[in-house]
Ligand SMILES: O=C(CO)[C@@H](O)[C@H](O)COP(=O)(O)O
């Protein structure tokens with residue numbers, strides 16, 4: 001199952017993954033239809049607990065609801081203090097990829113193992129102010145690294161260019177690692193991230209701030 005999910009995600013790369021944080025939650029199904037029509041091939045779901053980050057978003061029911069309506073890969077970004085306590089529930093909800101923050105855990109290898117036991121793709125996220133050596137010892141075990149190009153917590157922040165060097169150095173050191181970038185990705189920033197070797201591009205405001213998702217998505221994809 002893990003290998004199938006990993007292959008499926010690899011097969012859609014390079015991919016624009018809309019972050020649903022800023023979508024219209026009063027019309028979630030309509031948003032999903034519009035994104036599907038726009039040619040989107042995966043979704044990024046931001047889970048925030050009001051503790052690891054000051055913001056609060058949504059949890060398993062939204063993931064489970066979306067799972068009923070689409071078979072697109074669901075990439076769940078856990079911005080929560082205790083990922084170990086919720087991984088089983090997000091697996092039951094239908095996540096395909098579960099990414100936790102390195103800043104939140106003491107034993108990343110145990111969390112990666114817990115995610116893998118469910119046959120789910122594992123990702124480790126790192127905030128811009130966290131030294132890269134915090135990832136030492138776990139990059140070899142994980143499937144993906146999510147390089148945050150804003151401090152996790154809110155949509156609509158400005159891209160932090162130091163993410164580019166981080167992507168480049170990870171790509172050089174780990175040619176097969178799935179690389180994802182998240183925060184401030186738009187037409188002006190997506191091309192540099194692609195050139196740095198990134199595979200998955202999370203986009204919030206640059207899609208949901210536009211009236212026409214199809215045009216927004218295809219212009220971003222053209223830059224990949
Ligand atoms: O994880 C996060 C924020 O913490 C993101 O996924 C944002 O939702 C991306 O939004 P934009 O920066 O593209 O507006």
Ligand SMILES: [Fe+2]
Nearest residue numbers: 019046077182
């Ligand atoms: Fe995110």
